Amino acid sequence: MITNDILADSQKYIMNTYGRQPLVLVKGRGTRVFDSDGREYIDFVSGVAVNNLGHCHPRVVVALQKQAQRLMHVSNHYHNEPQINLAKALVTHSFADKAFFCNSGTEAIEAAIKLARRYGREVLKEDRYEIITMRGSFHGRTLGALTATAQERFHKGFEPIVPGFRYVPFNDIKAVEAAVNEHTCAVLVEPIQGEGGVNVPSAGYLTKLREICDRNKLLLMLDEIQTGMGRTGKLYAYEHEGVLPDVAALAKGLGAGMPIGALLATDKAAQALTPGSHGSTFGGNPLACAAALASFETLIEDDIIVPAVELLGQHFLQGLDSLKKKYPFVKDVRGKGLLIGMELDFPGKDIVTSCLKEGLLINCTMDTVLRFMPPLIIAEEEIDKLLGTLDGIFAKK
Ligand SMILES: Cc1ncc(COP(=O)(O)O)c(C=O)c1O
Structure with missing residues:
Protein backbone atom coordinates (compact mmCIF):
# COMPACT_ATOMS: atom_id res chain seq x y z
CA MET A 1 0.00 0.00 0.00
CA ILE A 2 1.42 3.39 -0.86
CA THR A 3 1.61 6.01 1.85
CA ASN A 4 -1.30 8.18 0.67
CA ASP A 5 -3.64 5.18 0.68
CA ILE A 6 -2.55 4.24 4.20
CA LEU A 7 -3.17 7.81 5.37
CA ALA A 8 -6.62 7.83 3.70
CA ASP A 9 -7.54 4.58 5.48
CA SER A 10 -6.27 5.98 8.76
CA GLN A 11 -8.54 9.00 8.38
CA LYS A 12 -11.47 6.85 7.31
CA TYR A 13 -11.28 4.15 9.99
CA ILE A 14 -9.66 5.68 13.09
CA MET A 15 -11.37 8.13 15.44
CA ASN A 16 -10.06 11.61 15.10
CA THR A 17 -8.50 12.06 18.56
CA TYR A 18 -4.91 12.92 17.62
CA GLY A 19 -3.26 15.68 15.61
CA ARG A 20 -0.94 13.38 13.67
CA GLN A 21 1.96 14.02 11.35
CA PRO A 22 1.37 12.60 7.83
CA LEU A 23 3.90 9.90 8.52
CA VAL A 24 3.50 6.11 8.68
CA LEU A 25 6.25 4.54 10.77
CA VAL A 26 7.00 0.96 9.86
CA LYS A 27 10.29 0.07 11.55
CA GLY A 28 12.50 1.12 14.43
CA ARG A 29 16.09 0.30 15.41
CA GLY A 30 17.91 1.95 18.28
CA THR A 31 17.51 5.72 18.00
CA ARG A 32 16.13 5.53 14.45
CA VAL A 33 12.68 5.00 12.94
CA PHE A 34 11.81 4.45 9.29
CA ASP A 35 8.67 5.49 7.41
CA SER A 36 6.65 3.70 4.72
CA ASP A 37 8.68 5.48 2.03
CA GLY A 38 11.93 4.18 3.52
CA ARG A 39 13.02 7.53 5.00
CA GLU A 40 15.04 7.41 8.20
CA TYR A 41 14.52 9.70 11.21
CA ILE A 42 16.40 10.26 14.47
CA ASP A 43 13.76 9.86 17.14
CA PHE A 44 13.73 12.60 19.79
CA VAL A 45 10.19 11.64 20.85
CA SER A 46 10.66 7.95 21.75
CA GLY A 47 6.92 7.31 21.63
CA VAL A 48 6.68 10.10 24.25
CA ALA A 49 9.37 8.91 26.65
CA VAL A 50 8.64 5.21 26.12
CA ASN A 51 11.51 3.74 24.07
CA ASN A 52 14.17 4.55 26.66
CA LEU A 53 16.40 1.72 25.42
CA GLY A 54 15.72 2.64 21.81
CA HIS A 55 13.55 0.75 19.37
CA CYS A 56 13.47 -3.06 19.37
CA HIS A 57 16.23 -3.55 21.94
CA PRO A 58 17.53 -7.11 21.25
CA ARG A 59 17.25 -8.25 24.85
CA VAL A 60 13.62 -7.13 25.02
CA VAL A 61 12.82 -8.71 21.64
CA VAL A 62 14.28 -12.06 22.72
CA ALA A 63 12.43 -11.95 26.05
CA LEU A 64 9.18 -11.29 24.19
CA GLN A 65 9.77 -14.07 21.68
CA LYS A 66 10.54 -16.59 24.43
CA GLN A 67 7.57 -15.56 26.55
CA ALA A 68 5.20 -15.53 23.56
CA GLN A 69 6.05 -19.18 22.92
CA ARG A 70 5.50 -20.11 26.56
CA LEU A 71 2.54 -18.19 28.00
CA MET A 72 1.00 -14.94 26.81
CA HIS A 73 -1.85 -14.39 29.20
CA VAL A 74 -3.40 -15.81 32.35
CA SER A 75 -5.92 -14.33 34.72
CA ASN A 76 -4.82 -12.63 37.91
CA HIS A 77 -6.81 -15.37 39.64
CA TYR A 78 -3.50 -17.22 39.30
CA HIS A 79 0.16 -16.31 39.78
CA ASN A 80 2.57 -15.86 36.89
CA GLU A 81 6.35 -15.78 37.12
CA PRO A 82 7.19 -12.77 34.93
CA GLN A 83 4.85 -10.62 37.07
CA ILE A 84 6.43 -11.80 40.31
CA ASN A 85 9.96 -11.36 38.96
CA LEU A 86 9.19 -7.85 37.73
CA ALA A 87 7.61 -6.87 41.06
CA LYS A 88 10.67 -8.21 42.91
CA ALA A 89 13.06 -6.28 40.66
CA LEU A 90 11.09 -3.02 40.96
CA VAL A 91 10.84 -3.33 44.74
CA THR A 92 14.52 -4.25 45.12
CA HIS A 93 15.56 -1.08 43.29
CA SER A 94 13.14 1.45 44.78
CA PHE A 95 11.55 2.84 47.93
CA ALA A 96 8.64 0.42 47.53
CA ASP A 97 7.58 -2.82 49.23
CA LYS A 98 4.81 -3.82 46.83
CA ALA A 99 3.75 -3.34 43.19
CA PHE A 100 0.38 -3.39 41.46
CA ALA A 111 -4.85 2.97 41.12
CA ALA A 112 -3.05 5.71 43.08
CA ILE A 113 -6.28 7.70 43.51
CA LYS A 114 -8.17 4.62 44.69
CA LEU A 115 -5.35 3.60 47.03
CA ALA A 116 -5.23 7.11 48.53
CA ARG A 117 -8.97 7.24 49.16
CA ARG A 118 -9.00 3.79 50.73
CA TYR A 119 -5.97 4.76 52.80
CA GLU A 152 -9.21 22.93 32.62
CA ARG A 153 -8.62 22.63 28.86
CA PHE A 154 -8.49 18.84 29.26
CA HIS A 155 -11.79 18.82 31.24
CA LYS A 156 -13.78 20.85 28.74
CA GLY A 157 -16.86 18.98 27.55
CA PHE A 158 -16.32 16.04 29.92
CA GLU A 159 -17.93 17.59 32.97
CA PRO A 160 -18.99 16.68 35.58
CA ILE A 161 -15.45 15.77 36.56
CA VAL A 162 -14.69 13.70 39.65
CA PRO A 163 -15.05 15.43 43.04
CA GLY A 164 -12.33 15.31 45.68
CA PHE A 165 -9.40 17.13 44.08
CA ARG A 166 -7.84 20.45 45.08
CA TYR A 167 -5.50 22.30 42.73
CA VAL A 168 -2.57 24.47 43.78
CA PRO A 169 0.18 26.19 41.75
CA PHE A 170 3.19 23.98 40.95
CA ASN A 171 6.37 24.70 42.93
CA ASP A 172 4.45 26.63 45.62
CA ILE A 173 4.88 25.06 49.05
CA LYS A 174 2.78 27.65 50.89
CA ALA A 175 -0.16 26.91 48.57
CA VAL A 176 0.06 23.20 49.43
CA GLU A 177 0.16 24.01 53.15
CA ALA A 178 -2.90 26.21 52.79
CA ALA A 179 -4.81 23.58 50.81
CA VAL A 180 -4.45 20.80 53.40
CA ASN A 181 -7.61 20.25 55.47
CA GLU A 182 -9.20 17.48 57.54
CA HIS A 183 -10.37 15.73 54.34
CA THR A 184 -6.96 15.59 52.60
CA CYS A 185 -5.47 12.12 52.12
CA ALA A 186 -2.64 12.67 49.61
CA VAL A 187 -0.49 14.95 47.49
CA LEU A 188 0.06 13.83 43.88
CA VAL A 189 2.88 15.47 41.92
CA GLU A 190 5.19 14.96 38.93
CA PRO A 191 8.83 15.51 40.02
CA ILE A 192 9.18 17.40 36.71
CA GLN A 193 6.04 18.36 34.80
CA GLY A 194 6.32 16.82 31.33
CA GLU A 195 3.24 17.61 29.23
CA GLY A 196 2.86 20.85 31.20
CA GLY A 197 5.97 22.24 29.49
CA VAL A 198 8.97 20.51 31.13
CA ASN A 199 8.66 22.50 34.36
CA VAL A 200 11.45 21.79 36.84
CA PRO A 201 10.63 22.78 40.45
CA SER A 202 13.09 24.51 42.78
CA ALA A 203 15.59 22.32 44.63
CA GLY A 204 14.04 21.15 47.89
CA TYR A 205 10.45 21.10 46.59
CA LEU A 206 9.94 17.36 47.07
CA THR A 207 11.67 17.48 50.46
CA LYS A 208 9.24 20.14 51.64
CA LEU A 209 6.27 18.24 50.23
CA ARG A 210 7.49 15.20 52.15
CA GLU A 211 7.56 17.25 55.36
CA ILE A 212 4.01 18.52 54.80
CA CYS A 213 2.79 14.99 54.14
CA ASP A 214 4.48 13.66 57.29
CA ARG A 215 3.08 16.44 59.44
CA ASN A 216 -0.46 15.87 58.17
CA LYS A 217 -0.58 12.06 57.76
CA LEU A 218 -0.82 12.40 53.95
CA LEU A 219 0.56 10.08 51.30
CA LEU A 220 3.21 11.58 49.03
CA MET A 221 2.38 10.13 45.60
CA LEU A 222 4.78 10.75 42.72
CA ASP A 223 3.79 10.50 39.09
CA GLU A 224 7.06 9.13 37.66
CA ILE A 225 5.35 7.97 34.47
CA GLN A 226 7.42 10.31 32.30
CA THR A 227 10.39 10.93 34.61
CA GLY A 228 11.01 7.31 35.65
CA MET A 229 13.16 4.55 34.15
CA GLY A 230 16.32 6.63 33.90
CA ARG A 231 14.86 9.53 31.92
CA THR A 232 16.27 12.28 34.17
CA GLY A 233 19.67 10.65 34.82
CA LYS A 234 18.60 8.60 37.85
CA LEU A 235 16.41 5.53 37.76
CA TYR A 236 13.66 7.65 39.38
CA ALA A 237 13.55 11.44 39.59
CA TYR A 238 12.92 11.34 43.35
CA GLU A 239 16.48 10.06 43.78
CA HIS A 240 17.88 13.50 42.85
CA GLU A 241 16.65 14.83 46.21
CA GLY A 242 16.83 11.59 48.13
CA VAL A 243 13.17 11.95 49.04
CA LEU A 244 11.21 8.74 49.44
CA PRO A 245 7.54 8.79 48.40
CA ASP A 246 4.81 6.52 49.75
CA VAL A 247 3.49 5.76 46.29
CA ALA A 248 4.80 6.12 42.73
CA ALA A 249 3.06 5.61 39.40
CA LEU A 250 5.08 4.15 36.50
CA ALA A 251 4.33 3.39 32.85
CA LYS A 252 5.84 4.64 29.56
CA GLY A 253 9.52 3.54 29.71
CA LEU A 254 8.69 0.61 31.99
CA GLY A 255 7.64 -1.71 29.15
CA ALA A 256 10.21 -0.63 26.54
CA GLY A 257 7.29 -0.39 24.10
CA MET A 258 4.92 -2.97 25.57
CA PRO A 259 1.87 -1.40 27.25
CA ILE A 260 2.29 -1.70 31.01
CA GLY A 261 1.80 0.50 34.06
CA ALA A 262 2.63 -0.06 37.69
CA LEU A 263 1.88 1.43 41.04
CA LEU A 264 4.65 1.08 43.59
CA ALA A 265 3.89 1.57 47.27
CA THR A 266 5.29 1.09 50.73
CA ASP A 267 3.63 -1.60 52.85
CA LYS A 268 2.00 1.16 54.90
CA ALA A 269 0.24 2.56 51.83
CA ALA A 270 -0.29 -0.75 50.00
CA GLN A 271 -2.34 -2.23 52.86
CA ALA A 272 -5.17 0.08 51.74
CA LEU A 273 -5.88 -2.17 48.74
CA THR A 274 -7.26 -5.57 49.69
CA PRO A 275 -8.56 -8.49 47.57
CA GLY A 276 -11.42 -7.33 45.37
CA SER A 277 -10.76 -3.62 45.92
CA HIS A 278 -8.89 -3.14 42.65
CA GLY A 279 -7.85 -5.17 39.62
CA SER A 280 -7.24 -5.43 35.90
CA THR A 281 -7.69 -8.30 33.43
CA PHE A 282 -4.47 -7.57 31.57
CA GLY A 283 -2.52 -5.95 34.43
CA GLY A 284 0.70 -7.87 35.01
CA ASN A 285 0.22 -9.89 31.83
CA PRO A 286 3.20 -12.30 31.41
CA LEU A 287 4.13 -10.93 27.99
CA ALA A 288 4.22 -7.27 29.07
CA CYS A 289 6.03 -8.20 32.30
CA ALA A 290 8.67 -10.24 30.45
CA ALA A 291 9.42 -7.23 28.23
CA ALA A 292 9.47 -4.85 31.20
CA LEU A 293 11.77 -7.15 33.18
CA ALA A 294 14.24 -7.49 30.29
CA SER A 295 14.25 -3.72 29.87
CA PHE A 296 14.55 -3.02 33.60
CA GLU A 297 17.39 -5.52 34.05
CA THR A 298 19.22 -3.89 31.15
CA LEU A 299 18.87 -0.46 32.78
CA ILE A 300 20.08 -1.80 36.14
CA GLU A 301 22.91 -4.04 34.90
CA ASP A 302 24.34 -1.69 32.28
CA ASP A 303 26.52 0.77 34.16
CA ILE A 304 26.65 3.24 31.27
CA ILE A 305 23.10 3.97 30.09
CA VAL A 306 21.59 5.79 33.08
CA PRO A 307 24.79 7.54 34.31
CA ALA A 308 25.40 8.81 30.76
CA VAL A 309 21.97 10.46 30.67
CA GLU A 310 23.08 13.25 32.98
CA LEU A 311 26.12 14.09 30.79
CA LEU A 312 24.18 13.81 27.54
CA GLY A 313 21.52 16.06 29.06
CA GLN A 314 24.12 18.67 30.06
CA HIS A 315 25.58 18.64 26.54
CA PHE A 316 22.09 18.99 25.07
CA LEU A 317 21.12 21.84 27.42
CA GLN A 318 24.39 23.70 26.71
CA GLY A 319 23.74 23.47 22.97
CA LEU A 320 20.18 24.71 23.38
CA ASP A 321 21.40 27.52 25.65
CA SER A 322 23.74 28.69 22.87
CA LEU A 323 20.73 28.84 20.54
CA LYS A 324 18.84 30.81 23.20
CA LYS A 325 21.65 33.38 23.30
CA LYS A 326 21.60 33.64 19.51
CA TYR A 327 17.82 33.83 18.92
CA PRO A 328 15.81 36.25 21.08
CA PHE A 329 12.56 34.38 20.35
CA VAL A 330 13.85 31.47 22.48
CA LYS A 331 12.39 32.35 25.90
CA ASP A 332 13.75 29.51 28.02
CA VAL A 333 15.63 26.23 27.99
CA ARG A 334 15.06 23.78 30.86
CA GLY A 335 15.00 20.15 31.87
CA LYS A 336 16.94 17.38 33.51
CA GLY A 337 18.72 14.45 31.90
CA LEU A 338 17.01 13.69 28.62
CA LEU A 339 13.70 15.37 29.40
CA ILE A 340 14.29 18.79 27.93
CA GLY A 341 12.13 21.73 26.89
CA MET A 342 12.78 24.85 24.84
CA GLU A 343 10.15 27.55 25.16
CA LEU A 344 9.59 29.83 22.16
CA ASP A 345 7.61 33.06 21.96
CA PHE A 346 5.54 31.60 19.09
CA PRO A 347 3.82 28.22 18.46
CA GLY A 348 6.34 25.44 17.85
CA LYS A 349 4.25 23.45 15.34
CA ASP A 350 6.13 24.69 12.25
CA ILE A 351 9.49 23.91 13.86
CA VAL A 352 8.32 20.33 14.46
CA THR A 353 7.33 20.07 10.77
CA SER A 354 10.64 21.59 9.60
CA CYS A 355 12.60 19.11 11.75
CA LEU A 356 10.54 16.26 10.31
CA LYS A 357 11.54 17.32 6.81
CA GLU A 358 15.17 17.21 7.95
CA GLY A 359 14.78 13.66 9.30
CA LEU A 360 14.32 14.50 12.99
CA LEU A 361 11.28 13.69 15.12
CA ILE A 362 10.65 16.20 17.91
CA ASN A 363 7.58 17.09 19.95
CA CYS A 364 5.88 20.32 21.01
CA THR A 365 3.79 20.68 24.16
CA MET A 366 1.76 23.57 25.61
CA ASP A 367 1.81 25.06 22.10
CA THR A 368 5.15 26.83 22.49
CA VAL A 369 7.49 24.37 24.22
CA LEU A 370 9.62 22.13 22.01
CA ARG A 371 10.14 18.92 23.96
CA PHE A 372 13.03 16.51 23.48
CA MET A 373 12.92 12.97 24.96
CA PRO A 374 15.28 10.83 22.86
CA PRO A 375 16.11 7.22 23.74
CA LEU A 376 18.64 7.20 26.60
CA ILE A 377 21.13 5.57 24.22
CA ILE A 378 21.25 8.65 21.95
CA ALA A 379 24.75 9.59 20.76
CA GLU A 380 26.25 13.05 21.27
CA GLU A 381 26.63 13.33 17.47
CA GLU A 382 22.89 12.79 17.07
CA ILE A 383 22.19 15.55 19.57
CA ASP A 384 24.61 17.79 17.65
CA LYS A 385 22.78 17.00 14.42
CA LEU A 386 19.53 18.21 15.99
CA LEU A 387 21.21 21.34 17.38
CA GLY A 388 22.65 22.16 13.96
CA THR A 389 19.31 21.58 12.27
CA LEU A 390 17.48 23.82 14.76
CA ASP A 391 20.11 26.50 14.20
CA GLY A 392 19.46 26.35 10.44
CA ILE A 393 15.68 26.47 10.90
CA PHE A 394 15.85 29.31 13.45
CA ALA A 395 18.15 31.34 11.18
CA LYS A 396 15.35 31.49 8.59
CA LYS A 397 12.75 32.72 11.12
C1 LIG B 1 3.30 12.36 33.81
C2 LIG B 1 2.27 11.55 33.09
N1 LIG B 1 1.33 10.91 33.79
C3 LIG B 1 0.40 10.15 33.19
C4 LIG B 1 0.36 10.01 31.82
C5 LIG B 1 -0.68 9.16 31.17
O1 LIG B 1 -0.11 7.99 30.67
P1 LIG B 1 -0.86 7.10 29.57
O2 LIG B 1 -0.92 7.90 28.32
O3 LIG B 1 -0.02 5.86 29.46
O4 LIG B 1 -2.22 6.80 30.10
C6 LIG B 1 1.30 10.68 31.05
C7 LIG B 1 1.27 10.60 29.59
O5 LIG B 1 1.77 11.43 28.87
C8 LIG B 1 2.30 11.46 31.70
O6 LIG B 1 3.23 12.12 31.02
Missing part, protein backbone atom coordinates in the same frame (compact mmCIF):
# COMPACT_ATOMS: atom_id res chain seq x y z
CA PHE A 101 0.30 -3.81 37.68
CA CYS A 102 -1.96 -2.27 35.08
CA ASN A 103 -1.65 -1.35 31.40
CA SER A 104 -0.98 2.37 31.09
CA GLY A 105 -0.07 5.55 32.91
CA THR A 106 -3.61 6.72 33.42
CA GLU A 107 -4.50 3.38 35.01
CA ALA A 108 -1.52 3.64 37.36
CA ILE A 109 -2.88 7.04 38.43
CA GLU A 110 -6.40 5.61 38.87
CA GLY A 120 -7.85 7.74 54.20
CA ARG A 121 -11.03 5.84 54.86
CA GLU A 122 -9.90 2.30 55.72
CA VAL A 123 -6.39 2.69 57.13
CA LEU A 124 -6.58 6.08 58.88
CA LYS A 125 -10.32 5.53 59.46
CA GLU A 126 -11.04 9.21 58.91
CA ASP A 127 -13.18 11.09 56.41
CA ARG A 128 -10.20 11.74 54.15
CA TYR A 129 -10.54 11.53 50.38
CA GLU A 130 -9.21 14.79 48.95
CA ILE A 131 -6.06 14.76 46.81
CA ILE A 132 -3.97 17.87 46.19
CA THR A 133 -2.58 18.15 42.63
CA MET A 134 -0.60 20.83 40.83
CA ARG A 135 -1.58 23.38 38.18
CA GLY A 136 -0.05 22.46 34.83
CA SER A 137 0.08 18.77 35.72
CA PHE A 138 -0.79 15.92 33.42
CA HIS A 139 -1.83 12.57 34.84
CA GLY A 140 -3.85 10.88 32.08
CA ARG A 141 -7.15 10.76 30.25
CA THR A 142 -9.48 8.48 32.24
CA LEU A 143 -11.90 10.46 34.38
CA GLY A 144 -10.06 10.23 37.70
CA ALA A 145 -6.64 10.95 36.20
CA LEU A 146 -8.20 13.64 34.00
CA THR A 147 -9.57 15.35 37.08
CA ALA A 148 -6.21 15.00 38.84
CA THR A 149 -4.80 16.82 35.79
CA ALA A 150 -5.15 20.43 36.90
CA GLN A 151 -5.63 21.93 33.46
